[in-house]
Amino acid sequence: MPMLAHAIKVEKHDIKTLKRIERSGIVNRDLVYDHDEDYIYVPVIKNIDGSISHDFKEKNSIKTMLKNEMERNGIKNYPEKWVRIGSSIIIKNTRHEKIIGSILAEILNVSSVYMETGRIHGDLRKPSLKLIYGSGGETLHLENGVKYLLDPEKVMFSPGNINERSNIYEDLNGKVFMDMFAGIGYFSIPALKYKRPSGAILCDINPEAIKFLKRNIEINNIKTRVEIFNCDSRLISSKIKADYIMMGNFKSIEFLPHALSHIKNNGKISMHYLTDKNYIKNSYEPIIKKARSYGYNLTLYDYHRVKSVSPFFYHVNARFNISKI
Numbered sequence: 001m002p003m004l005a006h007a008i009k010v011e012k013h014d015i016k017t018l019k020r021i022e023r024s025g026i027v028n029r030d031l032v033y034d035h036d037e038d039y040i041y042v043p044v045i046k047n048i049d050g051s052i053s054h055d056f057k058e059k060n061s062i063k064t065m066l067k068n069e070m071e072r073n074g075i076k077n078y079p080e081k082w083v084r085i086g087s088s089i090i091i092k093n094t095r096h097e098k099i100i101g102s103i104l105a106e107i108l109n110v111s112s113v114y115m116e117t118g119r120i121h122g123d124l125r126k127p128s129l130k131l132i133y134g135s136g137g138e139t140l141h142l143e144n145g146v147k148y149l150l151d152p153e154k155v156m157f158s159p160g161n162i163n164e165r166s167n168i169y170e171d172l173n174g175k176v177f178m179d180m181f182a183g184i185g186y187f188s189i190p191a192l193k194y195k196r197p198s199g200a201i202l203c204d205i206n207p208e209a210i211k212f213l214k215r216n217i218e219i220n221n222i223k224t225r226v227e228i229f230n231c232d233s234r235l236i237s238s239k240i241k242a243d244y245i246m247m248g249n250f251k252s253i254e255f256l257p258h259a260l261s262h263i264k265n266n267g268k269i270s271m272h273y274l275t276d277k278n279y280i281k282n283s284y285e286p287i288i289k290k291a292r293s294y295g296y297n298l299t300l301y302d303y304h305r306v307k308s309v310s311p312f313f314y315h316v317n318a319r320f321n322i323s324k325i
């Protein structure tokens with residue numbers, strides 16, 4: 001049952017106001033944020049200047065509503081977690097997918113529901129999804145004030161990497177950065193939006209990702225000069241140089257010599273890779289050794305865990321200052 005409560009209506013792109021409200025401690029944590037095309041409705045515990053009345057769903061009520069609706073349809077086992085991308089959700093593989101999809105869509109107010117049929121596969125990192133409710137297609141995902149347009153069936157989007165996407169803290173003022181695995185702009189759109197680089201070189205091998213990257217540059221109103229390559233990033237001429245290189249690909253270590261061939265003196269490189277949990281303490285040391293054999297000194301200035309990806313592996317990010325020996 002919806003519940004009428006005090007609400008603050010915030011424009012979707014106004015992340016600063018949203019954060020300020022959340023920090024103020026007046027958010028009603030028992031209710032679920034609502035949204036329409038342009039606004040987010042934040043439930044608040046008291047009537048304050050500018051607040052309005054709005055119908056919200058209760059947090060517990062979603063779980064109860066799901067349980068009741070599933071039981072009414074004779075379904076005992078159903079996914080109780082999902083990943084939300086724009087107006088779509090992705091659930092784990094399940095039986096009775098059609099009915100489960102339509103119940104979830106109705107209760108969670110989403111237009112498409114996908115079910116995982118396998119892992120994200122191949123070098124292009126293509127998702128294995130089956131559309132089980134709705135018409136699918138493009139969806140607009142809003143995160144940290146950045147608009148990401150994508151089709152969840154064609155390109156991946158990892159909600160678990162949210163901190164990485166919002167954590168490009170390097171000073172890129174007046175610098176050129178290169179993203180060797182740009183995808184739809186996971187890292188490069190926030191860098192272009194919140195930093196002041198003088199230019200960006202963006203590359204991805206997947207034509208579908210490049211199509212969305214171009215549109216994301218447009219819808220985020222990016223005016224900085226960008227050069228886009230739709231090819232294997234190893235094929236980009238080493239005449240092209242950058243101050244900062246992003247390598248958002250688990251195979252980044254294989255691409256290290258190519259990254260080094262593009263780096264300006266005193267530049268920086270950010271590498272994502274998988275490491276065995278037993279080697280978490282110093283997994284970056286072989287990278288430093290390898291770079292030395294190519295004639296470069298790497299000094300680590302940041303190293304952190306992004307997430308656990310299996311019982312045996314962590315996804316980590318290591319960032320290095322680079323100089324020629």
Ligand SMILES: C[S@@+](CC[C@H](N)C(=O)[O-])C[C@H]1O[C@@H](n2cnc3c(N)ncnc32)[C@H](O)[C@@H]1O
Pocket residue numbers: 123124125156157158161164180181182183184186203204205206209231232233234248249250
């Ligand atoms: C794992 S995705 C990026 C994920 C992203 N870091 C995130 O936060 O969700 C890696 C991207 O690298 C691209 N790619 C893989 N091999 C490549 C290559 N040799 N050259 C350029 N792009 C490549 C894939 O198409 C994919 O878009």
